[in-house]
Amino acid sequence: MLIKQISIFVQNKSGRLAEITRLLGEKGVNILALSIADTTDFGILRLIVSNPDAAEQAISEYGLTAKVTEVIGVAVPHVPGGLASALAILNDKGISIEYMYAFVTKSEGDAMVILKVDDNFTAMKVLSENGIKLLTPEDVASI
Amino acid sequence: MWNKEVETLPRDKMEEIQLERLKDTVKRVYENVPFYRNRLDEAGVSPDNIKSLDDIRRIPFTVKDDLRENYPFGMFAAPMKDIVRIHASSGTTGKPTTVGYTKADLELWSECVARIIAMAGGTCEDIAQIAFGYGLFTGAFGLHYGLEKIGAAVIPMSSGNTEKQIMIMKDYQSTILVSTPSYAMHMVEVMEELGVKKSELNLKIGLFGAEGSTEEMRAQLEKRWGILATENYGMSELIGPGVSGECVHKTGMHINEDYFIPEIIDPDTGEVLKDGETGELVITTIGKQGIPLLRYRTKDITYLIKEPCPCGRTTTRMAKIQGRSDDMLIIRGVNVFPSQVESVLLGIEHISPHYQLIVEREGFIDKLKVVVELEDSSLLESFAQLEKLEETIKHKLHTVLGLSAKVELAEPRTIERFTGKAKRVIDLRK
Numbered sequence: 303m304l305i306k307q308i309s310i311f312v313q314n315k316s317g318r319l320a321e322i323t324r325l326l327g328e329k330g331v332n333i334l335a336l337s338i339a340d341t342t343d344f345g346i347l348r349l350i351v352s353n354p355d356a357a358e359q360a361i362s363e364y365g366l367t368a369k370v371t372e373v374i375g376v377a378v379p380h381v382p383g384g385l386a387s388a389l390a391i392l393n394d395k396g397i398s399i400e401y402m403y404a405f406v407t408k409s410e411g412d413a414m415v416i417l418k419v420d421d422n423f424t425a426m427k428v429l430s431e432n433g434i435k436l437l438t439p440e441d442v443a444s445i
Numbered sequence: 446m447w448n449k450e451v452e453t454l455p456r457d458k459m460e461e462i463q464l465e466r467l468k469d470t471v472k473r474v475y476e477n478v479p480f481y482r483n484r485l486d487e488a489g490v491s492p493d494n495i496k497s498l499d500d501i502r503r504i505p506f507t508v509k510d511d512l513r514e515n516y517p518f519g520m521f522a523a524p525m526k527d528i529v530r531i532h533a534s535s536g537t538t539g540k541p542t543t544v545g546y547t548k549a550d551l552e553l554w555s556e557c558v559a560r561i562i563a564m565a566g567g568t569c570e571d572i573a574q575i576a577f578g579y580g581l582f583t584g585a586f587g588l589h590y591g592l593e594k595i596g597a598a599v600i601p602m603s604s605g606n607t608e609k610q611i612m613i614m615k616d617y618q619s620t621i622l623v624s625t626p627s628y629a630m631h632m633v634e635v636m637e638e639l640g641v642k643k644s645e646l647n648l649k650i651g652l653f654g655a656e657g658s659t660e661e662m663r664a665q666l667e668k669r670w671g672i673l674a675t676e677n678y679g680m681s682e683l684i685g686p687g688v689s690g691e692c693v694h695k696t697g698m699h700i701n702e703d704y705f706i707p708e709i710i711d712p713d714t715g716e717v718l719k720d721g722e723t724g725e726l727v728i729t730t731i732g733k734q735g736i737p738l739l740r741y742r743t744k745d746i747t748y749l750i751k752e753p754c755p756c757g758r759t760t761t762r763m764a765k766i767q768g769r770s771d772d773m774l775i776i777r778g779v780n781v782f783p784s785q786v787e788s789v790l791l792g793i794e795h796i797s798p799h800y801q802l803i804v805e806r807e808g809f810i811d812k813l814k815v816v817v818e819l820e821d822s823s824l825l826e827s828f829a830q831l832e833k834l835e836e837t838i839k840h841k842l843h844t845v846l847g848l849s850a851k852v853e854l855a856e857p858r859t860i861e862r863f864t865g866k867a868k869r870v871i872d873l874r875k
Contacts, residue, residue: 309822310825311819311822311854313854341828341832343835343853344831344853344855346825346828365856365858366857367819367821367822367825367857369823369825400827418826
């Protein structure tokens with residue numbers, strides 16, 4: 303039930319993000335969630351998209367350094383403390399989060415969050431045991 | 446004049462001395478350096494064949510690679526028991542070009558440097574602040590011994606710690622500054638930032654070397670410091686500083702011709718050019734014992750000036766260095782070859798073999814930036830790993846170059862590709 307994420311190495315040059323998003327748009331790829339972290343020289347753009355395979359192909363053909371990784375998507379109640387309860391479960395099991403970011407859109411009362419953790423399998427197990435809804439690729443694609 | 450007799454010798458007398466010493470030098474290396482014996486045998490030249498100064502043209506050139514291939518001591522013409530000092534400069538593969546001095550060489554070196562200091566107006570009354578780095582680099586020690594020889598008071602500051610340099614300069618009332626021109630520029634900026642006025646100092650003479658500079662830079666140095674800025678020339682293979690230097694008239698650098706025979710050649714054909722024509726400087730050392738070099742190709746582009754100088758010295762002068770016949774860069778006084786950078790980068794995973802060197806001048810300090818392409822996507826999950834990659838490259842470059850460089854990761858195929866000779870260097874200093 304993991305979700306495919308695409309990480310792209312981006313130089314800090316004006317117009318780079320515009321160019322990459324334009325490229326995806328032309329291929330009919332919809333961006334569902336994104337995060338960008340940067341230093342002064344470069345950044346890593348992480349994307350969850352409607353059709354990851356098409357996106358990966360387009361980006362590789364374009365010649366960017368990119369990688370597909372599997373991450374966990376969770377739906378948490380869109381109320382104060384909603385995310386905290388999910389994170390507490392992971393923390394109790396000693397699973398650390400490398401990075402996380404939220405979806406651009408939300409569905410019926412739930413907020414959707416992407417988590418990158420050091421142990422996908424255990425994280426998924428404890429989250430579902432504790433009643434946290436995990437997103438499937440189909441859930442994501444239907445957004 | 447430090448040595449009026451030698452520095453004003455009539456041409457015929459100078460040539461007599463040169464021929465005598467050239468013969469001795471050829472004999473010395475033929476007998477003591479297997480490399481030279483083979484080289485001269487192959488060229489069909491024996492020491493007895495050197496009968497006039499023109500016979501020097503029969504001798505094959507020596508190049509930096511010859512020193513590298515005979516690393517570390519294969520070119521020495523004196524036994525280690527007679528060597529009292531070893532210096533080195535950066536080489537193209539991380540192995541430094543190593544040179545050795547006998548006691549007599551150190552004496553000769555001090556003599557040559559003393560003449561250059563006196564040419565620029567230095568005397569025993571002076572207080573000289575040496576802001577060259579002490580170490581394997583010949584610059585600091587060369588000036589140090591020369592200044593002591595003329596009786597100046599030497600302050601061995603070494604390079605760096607600029608605020609302290611200014612404090613010492615003000616408190617000790619230093620009259621001579623020894624440094625690279627670019628560091629002198631940086632120092633004067635710091636001085637101005639600190640609110641120290643040049644009138645609070647007592648600086649009179651700048652002895653600048655180890656890297657080239659322009660007349661515009663000299664004009665700035667003279668104005669902002671309120672000094673006479675002179676330039677001198679040398680390289681560790683030849684002896685260090687002391688090969689040539691400017692007198693107060695600044696009409697080219699007077700060569701210490703009784704120890705160094707200059708020639709100018711066409712760098713492509715090796716043909717000796719006429720006086721006044723611009724080409725590569727070739728020097729034969731004719732006094733050194735530790736590591737004499739025959740017709741050493743300096744790769745520096747200049748021309749010789751034989752017209753009389755108003756100072757009265759009769760020695761041949763060389764013009765300011767106009768450029769290099771190879772791709773060597775001089776950054777903050779340190780020699781950098783793109784091939785050194787390449788050797789480092791090729792040994793590192795995750796990046797492509799393409800790179801670009803960008804040399805910039807920020808304020809008056811040279812900065813080297815190395816741009817490499819990130820090719821491998823396996824590091825993309827972690828910022829820490831990417832930053833570690835940058836750090837690793839930086840560290841390895843520093844080990845090989847002896848210089849800190851900024852490393853920038855770029856996207857694949859963003860560095861220009863070349864089908865012919867690659868232009869990997871962008872020098873924005875000019």
